[in-house]
Amino acid sequence: MRIAPDYSKEFEKIVEAYEKSGGESSKLLDKRVASIIISGDKIIGLNSVEGVEIESGKIENGVWARVKVMKGKKVEMPIHLCTGFLGKEGEQRVNFNFIVEEGASVKFISHCSFPWSTHLVHKMLSTVHIGKNATMIYEDAHFHSESGGVTLISDTHATIENGGFYRNSFDLTKTRVGKLKVKVNVDLKENATSELNSKIRGRKDDDISIVESLGLNGERSHGIAKSTVIATDKTRARIINEAFGNAPYSRGHIECTEITKGNGVDVSTLPVLKVTNDLSELTHEASIGRVNSKQLNTLMAKGMTEEEATEFIIKGLLS
Amino acid sequence: MLELRNVNLSFEKKRILNDLNMKFDDGKRYVVLGNNGTGKSTIANLIMGVEKYKPQRGSVYLNGKNITSLGVYERSKLGITVAFQESVRFEGITTFNYLTLGGKIKASYSDAKRALELAGLNSEYLKRRVDDSLSGGERKRIELASVLMLKMRYVILDEPDSGIDMMSLDTISRIIDTLNSKGTTVITITHREEIAKNSDYAYLICSGTVLKEGPPTDIAAYYKKMCDRCDHPNEIIESVKELEHRKGVRA
Numbered sequence: 001m002r003i004a005p006d007y008s009k010e011f012e013k014i015v016e017a018y019e020k021s022g023g024e025s026s027k028l029l030d031k032r033v034a035s036i037i038i039s040g041d042k043i044i045g046l047n048s049v050e051g052v053e054i055e056s057g058k059i060e061n062g063v064w065a066r067v068k069v070m071k072g073k074k075v076e077m078p079i080h081l082c083t084g085f086l087g088k089e090g091e092q093r094v095n096f097n098f099i100v101e102e103g104a105s106v107k108f109i110s111h112c113s114f115p116w117s118t119h120l121v122h123k124m125l126s127t128v129h130i131g132k133n134a135t136m137i138y139e140d141a142h143f144h145s146e147s148g149g150v151t152l153i154s155d156t157h158a159t160i161e162n163g164g165f166y167r168n169s170f171d172l173t174k175t176r177v178g179k180l181k182v183k184v185n186v187d188l189k190e191n192a193t194s195e196l197n198s199k200i201r202g203r204k205d206d207d208i209s210i211v212e213s214l215g216l217n218g219e220r221s222h223g224i225a226k227s228t229v230i231a232t233d234k235t236r237a238r239i240i241n242e243a244f245g246n247a248p249y250s251r252g253h254i255e256c257t258e259i260t261k262g263n264g265v266d267v268s269t270l271p272v273l274k275v276t277n278d279l280s281e282l283t284h285e286a287s288i289g290r291v292n293s294k295q296l297n298t299l300m301a302k303g304m305t306e307e308e309a310t311e312f313i314i315k316g317l318l319s
Numbered sequence: 320m321l322e323l324r325n326v327n328l329s330f331e332k333k334r335i336l337n338d339l340n341m342k343f344d345d346g347k348r349y350v351v352l353g354n355n356g357t358g359k360s361t362i363a364n365l366i367m368g369v370e371k372y373k374p375q376r377g378s379v380y381l382n383g384k385n386i387t388s389l390g391v392y393e394r395s396k397l398g399i400t401v402a403f404q405e406s407v408r409f410e411g412i413t414t415f416n417y418l419t420l421g422g423k424i425k426a427s428y429s430d431a432k433r434a435l436e437l438a439g440l441n442s443e444y445l446k447r448r449v450d451d452s453l454s455g456g457e458r459k460r461i462e463l464a465s466v467l468m469l470k471m472r473y474v475i476l477d478e479p480d481s482g483i484d485m486m487s488l489d490t491i492s493r494i495i496d497t498l499n500s501k502g503t504t505v506i507t508i509t510h511r512e513e514i515a516k517n518s519d520y521a522y523l524i525c526s527g528t529v530l531k532e533g534p535p536t537d538i539a540a541y542y543k544k545m546c547d548r549c550d551h552p553n554e555i556i557e558s559v560k561e562l563e564h565r566k567g568v569r570a
């Protein structure tokens with residue numbers, strides 16, 4: 001890891017934020033682990049490993065980075081992405097381009113941490129290209145400030161070539177959300193597989209909007225999009241899960257679970273299934289409501305208070 | 320002592336429990352025998368204080384104190400628990416976490432292992448999740464293990480064998496006796512008379528009331544003879560006489 005000397009203070013602070021969000025900071029200093037550390041509008045640390053090519057540069061209020069995993073390369077240790085914003089106010093833009101070449105495989109562990117921001121707009125644009133029979137796993141955990149002043153706008157477009165695999169998990173459960181607008185759009189070719197999974201916990205007047213879309217465009221492609229949202233207090237949530245079955249034997253499943261707690265919540269879910277090939281098969285499951293009363297009674301009969309039981313059930317759903 | 324006095328409960332005008340009277344002395348093993356639909360699970364829910372199961376008339380007493388208005392949590396604090404007939408799924412929660420209620424019960428891995436083994440599952444299950452990756456029977460066993468870890472004074476096991484194969488009658492007896500050996504009153508609800516044998520006292524429930532009570536072997540034999548085929552599933556039978564008259568038998 002190269003840390004430019006004039007950024008060493010900033011690095012320390014970013015590491016603090018990173019650890020808050022559950023990141024393991026030792027990984028950021030491990031030479032065997034590829035990583036990118038972004039603070040505000042700068043890349044303050046970057047490390048690459050053999051078979052992984054990272055290019056980066058500046059854009060207005062932010063940075064861009066292109067991560068390419070070479071053909072056939074199985075990256076052993078997950079690549080760590082650490083994005084932070086130390087200031088209270090501002091805008092941060094991050095444009096990522098991920099390319100996983102044919103037969104390669106890679107896992108990313110991403111942490112985005114904005115623990116001190118009161119007015120931050122974080123805009124993330126991601127394009128993902130997964131080559132034939134290649135695999136990419138992307139785990140993204142967010143840690144926002146408790147002021148609710150973080151706005152996250154994230155847009156991901158992924159193309160998965162024949163036989164490729166893409167798993168994208170998004171987790172924003174430990175802190176308040178603020179305002180969230182997430183869009184994920186996946187284009188699946190023949191035999192490609194994709195799993196999208198988001199888990200979010202809203203508090204106070206958090207505002208959550210998610211659109212997950214699976215384009216099952218290749219024969220025997222297979223996709224699952226799953227969202228779990230816990231809405232408490234005055235949380236507003238709009239969840240749209242879509243699956244488009246455009247190719248023979250393609251299969252898609254979308255699932256949305258929204259647990260409500262408190263009578264000020266405003267939540268909705270909209271499943272969209274569309275088939276243009278009659279050999280495609282799509283299913284969906286959706287539920288909105290309070291924590292299941294049978295679960296509650298089972299736990300309360302064991303000596304848990306209603307509050308403890310509710311928290312226990314929610315923790316399970318978000319784990 | 321746990322007691323039900325003249326309990327009446329209806330769901331939308333349909334009478335489910337009718338002038339039900341039952342007594343459960345401390346430290347004894349009871350069996351509540353009856354066909355499906357006679358109101359046994361309703362009794363379990365009512366004793367536990369589940370919201371929709373408040374009696375319209377009659378009361379539940381614990382050591383002479385009326386506890387009818389208490390909720391589920393409050394009754395659990397008084398030492399009452401139920402292993403409900405239906406073992407619900409808990410997504411994302413491991414068996415170990417479930418058995419220790421997320422750390423609320425101070426118990427070691429080996430305590431959990433012992434309880435689980437008594438319920439007929441090996442310790443591999445401690446790491447598994449109590450979700451739909453397990454069968455209903457497996458979740459039922461976990462539920463029984465959970466009750467073993469709780470140290471309650473009154474335990475109701477509602478159809479402990481449902482979803483579990485015949486072989487495990489022994490397992491159920493072992494669980495009942497383990498609980499009972501620590502002074503717990505065990506109330507086993509079942510529609511299978513074989514289970515009645517391992518108890519001290521039996522109640523036969525028909526159309527939401529106690530039709531007959533007494534020594535388990537007698538009650539089990541009577542149940543087998545009279546209730547094998549129930550010819551009045553939607554009618555209230557008030558007495559043994561009435562039932563015997565209908566069946567054309569003399570006791």
Ligand SMILES: Nc1ncnc2c1ncn2[C@@H]1O[C@H](COP(=O)(O)OP(=O)(O)O)[C@@H](O)[C@H]1O
Nearest residue numbers: 330335353354355356357358359360361362371
């Ligand atoms: N929550 C409920 N709402 C409406 N009816 C119920 C409810 N619970 C039980 N019942 C009815 O009460 C009757 C007895 O059911 P139950 O107590 O489950 O019988 P058992 O356990 O003996 O098989 C049945 O007719 C059942 O449909």
Ligand SMILES: [Mg+2]
Nearest residue numbers: 359360404478
């Ligand atoms: Mg029942």
